[in-house]
Amino acid sequence: MSSIQVENLSVKFHIYHDRSPSLKDYFAGLFKPKKSSACSEFWAVKDVSLEIQSGERVGIVGHNGAGKSTLLKALCGIYEPSEGRIHVEGRVAPLLEIGAGFHPEFTGRENIYLNGAILGYTNEQLREIESEVIAFAELEEFIDTPVKYYSSGMYMRLGFSLATAVRPEILMLDEIFAGGDAAFVEKAKIRIQNLIAGSDIMITVSHDMGLVSTLCTRVILLKHGEIVGDGAPQNVIPLYLQNCNG
Amino acid sequence: MKFNLRKFVAELYGARNVLLQLISQQLILRYRRTILGYLWTLINPLLMMSIMAAVFSVLFNADLKTFTIFLFAGMIPWNFFSSVVTQSSTSLINNEGLIKKIYLPKIIFPLSLASALLIDSMLSFLVLLVMIVAIGGSVSWVLMFIPVAYTMLFFFSVGISLMISVATVFFRDLQHIIVIAMQGLFFLTPILYKRDALAGLVAGLVGLNPVLPFIELFRYPLYLAVLPSSSVVISAILISLSTMGIGLFVFLRCEKRIVFRL
Numbered sequence: 416m417s418s419i420q421v422e423n424l425s426v427k428f429h430i431y432h433d434r435s436p437s438l439k440d441y442f443a444g445l446f447k448p449k450k451s452s453a454c455s456e457f458w459a460v461k462d463v464s465l466e467i468q469s470g471e472r473v474g475i476v477g478h479n480g481a482g483k484s485t486l487l488k489a490l491c492g493i494y495e496p497s498e499g500r501i502h503v504e505g506r507v508a509p510l511l512e513i514g515a516g517f518h519p520e521f522t523g524r525e526n527i528y529l530n531g532a533i534l535g536y537t538n539e540q541l542r543e544i545e546s547e548v549i550a551f552a553e554l555e556e557f558i559d560t561p562v563k564y565y566s567s568g569m570y571m572r573l574g575f576s577l578a579t580a581v582r583p584e585i586l587m588l589d590e591i592f593a594g595g596d597a598a599f600v601e602k603a604k605i606r607i608q609n610l611i612a613g614s615d616i617m618i619t620v621s622h623d624m625g626l627v628s629t630l631c632t633r634v635i636l637l638k639h640g641e642i643v644g645d646g647a648p649q650n651v652i653p654l655y656l657q658n659c660n661g
Numbered sequence: 662m663k664f665n666l667r668k669f670v671a672e673l674y675g676a677r678n679v680l681l682q683l684i685s686q687q688l689i690l691r692y693r694r695t696i697l698g699y700l701w702t703l704i705n706p707l708l709m710m711s712i713m714a715a716v717f718s719v720l721f722n723a724d725l726k727t728f729t730i731f732l733f734a735g736m737i738p739w740n741f742f743s744s745v746v747t748q749s750s751t752s753l754i755n756n757e758g759l760i761k762k763i764y765l766p767k768i769i770f771p772l773s774l775a776s777a778l779l780i781d782s783m784l785s786f787l788v789l790l791v792m793i794v795a796i797g798g799s800v801s802w803v804l805m806f807i808p809v810a811y812t813m814l815f816f817f818s819v820g821i822s823l824m825i826s827v828a829t830v831f832f833r834d835l836q837h838i839i840v841i842a843m844q845g846l847f848f849l850t851p852i853l854y855k856r857d858a859l860a861g862l863v864a865g866l867v868g869l870n871p872v873l874p875f876i877e878l879f880r881y882p883l884y885l886a887v888l889p890s891s892s893v894v895i896s897a898i899l900i901s902l903s904t905m906g907i908g909l910f911v912f913l914r915c916e917k918r919i920v921f922r923l
Contacts, residue, residue: 429922441832491764493760493762493763495918495920515762516758516759516762516763518686520693521686528682529682529686532681533682533765
């Protein structure tokens with residue numbers, strides 16, 4: 416059984432205005448702590464508490480810069496909480512960006528193994544899924560070509576097929592509804608739906624309210640890093656739309 | 662800023678597959694589409710050292726054969742150490758794309774770099790060994806000590822690289838400083854010259870050089886064909902373990918903050 420518990424989570428960023436502080440600034444700062452520093456603080460996620468149980472399908476919505484992706488990355492462990500704590504039970508699939516970690520000089524097949532290892536697949540798993548991934552991406556002819564010669568559609572298809580090849584317990588999706596031609600998009604939708612159906616918990620970040628209302632059972636609305644709405648899609652989505660217009 | 666050693670080991674073990682992939686990526690990638698391919702790793706240091714041997718044996722008026730062996734024995738550990746240190750300064754920065762998108766134990770980046778360089782170094786050592794035999798150097802059972810010497814050198818170099826890879830994320834200027842600093846350190850390390858050729862202040866400075874025992878670990882068995890003295894071995898063990906300890910401590914303490922500073 417998977418579950419996610421978040422208590423008073425805050426994530427703070429430093430914004431550097433012109434340059435990174437030099438060694439000189441650093442040592443000067445040690446002795447003169449009150450001197451105005453070269454950076455200012457920014458709370459991307461502020462005091463967020465939530466609990467997600469097994470079986471929930473959660474959509475995180477909000478304006479650009481509301482902290483949606485930061486929250487998702489914190490849940491994946493990429494950002495360490497500045498305050499508060501996160502407890503995740505279950506294997507997380509980090510589906511944040513398709514094709515992250517592809518090496519342009521490597522062939523498609525080599526990238527399946529390299530990127531697959533990064534995604535946490537074992538070698539046996541990769542050998543099992545290799546042919547299925549290649550077939551799904553429709554890249555049989557080009558799989559031994561370096562990916563730098565791929566078209567952007569081919570690149571996307573390979574990344575998508577690989578990232579969605581193994582069913583995780585906890586699925587996190589950051590706007591990854593694949594590109595490519597219409598036929599592939601259709602295929603990809605079905606694959607995503609199967610993946611979601613097989614997962615214990617699904618969390619997605621999206622601006623597509625149609626998608627959120629069909630996929631999710633719960634919607635969380637973020638504004639300036641804080642939760643301002645949490646509940647069933649039919650209750651929270653109007654709040655978001657009202658926020659947009661007002 | 663607490664850290665948990667057991668969790669760290671478990672995470673590293675979990676990421677062993679990525680580590681192996683990154684190592685092979687590095688070994689394969691450099692020479693992709695070159696005709697000689699991986700042979701460059703072996704040919705390059707060989708040519709480099711041959712040039713140096715030829716130039717400096719004339720300059721120092723030394724016997725070419727003995728000087729070549731002397732120089733090779735010192736250059737092998739130095740080349741490894743120096744490439745680990747200079748290349749590790751960008752090991753985290755170059756992987757920004759991955760670090761920001763997927764959670765991975767960050768130690769795999771400097772560690773994979775050092776491991777790939779270790780494989781390079783050991784292979785070029787074998788080639789140099791063949792060459793030493795070819796020009797009439799002596800080969801004896803004391804060469805069995807070389808793997809031990811490599812182990813200590815590896816620990817020492819990784820310890821330094823952990824500190825430098827993190828420090829460079831916070832102070833980018835370091836990547837340029839390190840290149841110059843390593844150049845200076847090269848001349849403060851008795852590689853081209855014998856340690857007893859020095860006197861006075863410089864001799865004292867060279868005596869404090871932490872790289873020195875590691876050079877001697879290789880030079881005793883290769884050049885003098887004897888085991889290193891126990892004082893050299895003990896100081897190498899102490900230096901390598903303490904460097905590794907400090908390196909791990911610094912790295913794990915700062916690891917969580919790296920992603921915010923890339």
